[in-house]
Amino acid sequence: MISTKDAIDLEEKYGAHNYHPLPVVLARGEGVYVWDPEGNRYFDFLSAYSAVNQGHCHPHIIGALKSQAETLTLTSRAFYNNVLGEFEEFACRTFGFDKVLPMNTGAEGVETAIKICRKWGYEKKVIAENEAKIVVCSSNFHGRTVTIISFSDDEGASKNFGPYTPGFIKVEYNNTEQLEAVLRDENVAGFLVEPIQGEAGVKVPDEDFLRKARKLCSEQNVLLIADEIQTGIARTGSLLAVCGNCTCEGDCERQSETYVKPDILILGKALSGGVYPVSAVLADKDVMDVIKPGQHGSTYGGNPLGTKVAIAAMEVVRDEKLAQNARRLGNIFRGEMEKLQDECELITVIRGKGLLNAVEINDSPGSTTAWDLCMKLKENGLLAKPTHGNIIRFAPPLVMTEDQLMECIGIIRKTFLEFGQG
Ligand SMILES: *Cc1c(COP(=O)(O)O)cnc(C)c1O
DSSP, X not given: OOOHHHHHHHHHXXXXXXXXXXXXXXXXXXXXXXXXXXXXXXXXXXXXXXXXXXXXXXXXXXXXXXXXXXXXXXXXXXXXXXXXXXXXXXHHHHHTOXXXXXXXXXXXXXXXXXXXXHHHHHHTSOOOTTOOEEEEETTOOOOSSHHHHTTOOOHHHHTTSOSOOOOEEEEOTTOHHHHHHHHTXXXXXXXXXXXXXXXXXXXXXXXXXXXXXXXXXXXXXXXXXXXXXXXXXXXXXXXXXXXXXXXXXXXXXXXXXXXXXXXXXXXXXXXXXXXXXXXXXXXOHHHHTXXXXXXXXXXXXXXXXXXXXXXXXXXXXXXXXXXXHHHHXXXXXXXXXXXXXXXXXXXXXXXXXXXXXXXXXXSOTTSSHHHHHHHHHHHTXXXXXXXXXXXXXXXXXXXXXXXXXXXHHHHHHHHHHHHHTO
């Protein structure tokens, strides 16, 4: 097998340098573990940015992939296929919407939601042609297309990629006063928001932020668009982050007081358990019906292979009660990190929900401390990645057991305490 060094050299030589990976090569994965070519085992604490919530190579999902791969993989939407309808029913029932539109990647899901929202704005809210606006939040992350980076705060993501797509207004994340003010503009069609901002460093808004946003949007006839590509599929301790404290696994009556129903829900990443790219946009009839034949689509979107994989991935979340596990282990994780914080000056802030957590490191965003800590964690058998310089995200697969989590907390403790001593 190719060595770690040779694999990295090849990527350096032939690959576009659009990422800055930690210098570890992954050659195999199973559940919460990954292995490098030399056979060293690591706990995966990134889970491919929460795409692998069900764990690496989950046998139920891989089984679905294998059998569908031998049967039928792609038909295009020029014809019906015998899996898509089953997926659509499963997704609508699981997440509580009338209709779903399947795509492939997260960014495509966001683009789809923006298109549906604008079209709804013109045809249902009767906004004048080309005047529709969508409100977005500071420090958002919604993907990498030209339109999406047009409303990003991240200079690296947007600089020299202009001209930018117009029609977006930015408000401060978690600021309902600013939101209320901009929603009065009658050309506003939608409010696009992450229930927790993952890429920004796991920013958790006030408990009632979404509920207030829901109320304001309803009052002004504006669509609430939730990007749950990272927070959805049990990651934050409920099936969706918009479910709040509801612990059901998808068979919900949606009467929980904490549930906030968005008008448009965007899913991706763990919707297919890290096995095959599948994203989806869900909405009720009155919104989704603005899209007519020929107005939007994707060659691979809704293909039998991807949709079969996605059904299996959603079954795993339900059958293995991953939301409940994420909630329980998340509470343990933050509790143990708080104990560590008392003993170790490296940690300034601990935040998160379920198994989407972050630790802020006591150094400037320009420092290498968080990166150096992640290198030490790697040497000790645990993979995590710094974000925004001084934040480390901890997001293991949701199939983790309590014993495994305690072993990982041991690794993190040891690494931080040794590092703190220089
Ligand atoms: C990852 C992510 C996306 C983009 O998904 P891709 O599959 O990488 O295009 C969009 N929104 C959020 C919140 C994400 O975490």
